[in-house]
Amino acid sequence: MFRLYAPTKALFEKAWTLPDVERVATAKPAKAQPDVAAPAGPGSQVPYPVRALTPAHADLARSAGVPALLANEAYVEALARVVYYWGYPAVDGFGRTNMWEIMKEKPGAMLGLLPGAPMNTTGCLADYISPSQRWVVTPNNDTVYGAGFANLAVEPAVIQTPVGAPQGHYWTIQIVDVFTNVVHQFGSASATPGGKFLLVGPDWQGATPDGFLGILRMPTNIAGVLPRSFAARSPEAKVRAVAVLDQIGMYPLSKDQPGPRRFDCQAAARNAVYPPGVTAQMIAADPDASRPQWVNPKTFWEDLARMLNANPTVGPSDTAMADQARTLIALRRSDPRYKALLDRAALASDAALHASSTYVQVGVDAGNGWQRQEGAGRWGTDWFSRAQATVIYIYVNDYREATYFIRGTDAKGTLLDGRHTYTMTFPKDALPPVDRSRGGFWSLTMYDKDNFMLPNPPNGRTNIGTVDLDANELRFAADGSLTLTLSREQPAGADERANWLPAPEGQFALIVRAYVPTSAVLAGVYQLPNVERR
Structure with a gap:
């Protein structure tokens, strides 16, 4: 070891190097192993953390x-697997900004099914999201959706909240960073005032403009903005939901004018836009015809690099991993051997993530066979749970806004399957506790094995809950209990048919959403009833 105390500038600028240590040759030196890349020299432009991952003398004689070479490769592979889970949600979310190109003219309905809009703008629907769509896993069928993505490096965006929402009507506007972390969640649950807020990126500097209620800072340049407005199934209820959604959304600051903007969801919903080569007829014939693979492990490292280039700054819980990701990306570019290793690691990590990300396995015990992800939406450094959520229900709300209970098994731990009939019995006064004064409601939604709703349920129901209760559609027993029937075949009895939630053929999964949950839900005191197979 050669120590140099108080080195001069020449050392740091790599203008001075030590002489080599020469051995007096007594035998023919061993040849360097050709399959090991020599580490870059001190004058290399490759960053030090990248160069350090190649042993200084991997080509020593007699192997x-x-x-050391295997140890370094093992470290890189282990790190790559963690980075894959960490970066998966961001690659997925960044890929969805393809909306900007598809919807570049004005807001509308992508594929005639989903809300879409140009950059820094939200679009909205005028009814529930279509159960036949295959772009967004596990959507709800309780609210009318809006959606849009911002690039805050281009300019700030205006977030508008409603001034005319009826008391007790549920609405929200969820704002996530590129990693799907919920950064801001406004709405009836938090009694957000109506008006305008300015959404800005991490590097924006300035004062709150006149007429704005405040500044909403994001940790990344790319942000997702997701408005929702509760809708019962009656025409009058849907008109009310859209009237509120017409007041909620995002648009570029450069297009701001005095007073509130009307987003006109009816007009947006009529503007059906399809990607090149895709038609309404194709989607009707095959809903998977244009279904994207949002994260492709074969292109993961290139896609991750593009995401990081668009988001040079990330939140404090993601900063250290962003540095590690950049190191691996540079390593992959600098060494063909490591490129092959990292590409294999991406394939293995993707397979492992999807193997664990099912309704059977995700979350922790919440009682009676149900599971939940504690702290959902506010992920912090829980990158594992965040990646799993991206696979099964991307853009999950802040758990304090809406708590999700999930399951894929019955009371005996057997996979749920449409061949069988199941029941859930709520005792008297034991329905999910939500705060109705702030718009709270609950629903039980049925999903197929791919995490999508049934496109054509025989009784029109993809979920069951507060909407059906308010419409007096459900039948209670004499003791005040409520028994729901889950099956593919229509039940024979009138009461069972009234309380029937159709199941698909084959394996299925369930979610109970409790919007604006009470403290009993948040503290884990309340438990749902089990799902019993007959």
Whole structure:
């Protein structure tokens, strides 16, 4: 070891190097192993953390350098697997900004099914999201959706909240960063005032403009903005939901004018837009015809690099991993051997993530066979749970806004399957506790094995809950209990048919959403009833 105390500038600028240590040759030196890339020299432009991952002398005689080489490769592979889980939600979310190109003219309905809009703008629907769509896993069928993505490096965006929402009507506007972390969640649950807020990126500097209620800072340049407005199934209820959604959304600051903007969801919903080569007829014939693979492990590292280039700054819980990701990306570019290793790691990590990300396995015990992800939406450094959520229900709300209970098994731990009939019995006064004064409601939604709703349920129901209760559609027993029937075949009895939630053929999964949950839900005191197979 050669120590140099108080080194001069020449050392840091790599203008001075030590002389090599020469051995007096007594035998023919061993040849360097050709399959090991020599580490870059001190004048290399490759960052030090990248160069450090290649052993200094991997080519020692008699393979003496191989253990160090294998140890470094093992470290890189282990790190790559963690980075894959960490970066998966961001690659997925960043890929969805393809909306900007598809919807570049004005807001509308992508594929005639989903809300879409140009950059820094939200679009909205005028009815529930179509159960036949295959772009967004596990959507709800309780609210009318809006959606849009911002690039805050281009300019700030205006977030508008409603001034005319009826008391007790549920609405929300969820704002997530590129990693799907919920950064801001406004709405009836938090009694957000009506008006305008300015959504800005991490590097924006300035004062709150006149007429704005405040500044909403995001940790990344790319942000997702997701308005929702509760809708019962009656025409009058849907008119009310859209009237509120017409007041909620995002648009570029450069297009701001005095007073509130009307987003006109009816007009947006009529503007059906399809990607090149896709038609309404194709989607009707095959809903998967244009279904994207939002994260492709074969292109993961290139896609991750593009995401990081668009988001040079990330939140404090993601900063350290962003540095590690950049190191791996540079390593992959600098060394063909490591490129092959990292590409294999991406494939293995993707397979592992999807194997664990099912309604059977995600979350922790919430009582009676149900599971939940505690802290959902506010992920912090829980990158594992965040990646799993992206697979099964991307853009999950802040758990304090809406708590999700999930399951894929019955009371005996057997996979749920449409061949069988199941029941859920709520005792008297034991329905999910939500705060109705702030718009709270609950629903039980049925999903197929791919995490999508049934496109054509025989009784029109994809979920059951507060909407059906308010419409007096459900039948209670004499003791005040409520028994729901889950099956593919229509039940024979009138009461069972009234309380029937159709199941698909084959394996299925369930979600109970409790919007504006009470403290009993948040504290884990309340438990749902089990799902019993007959």
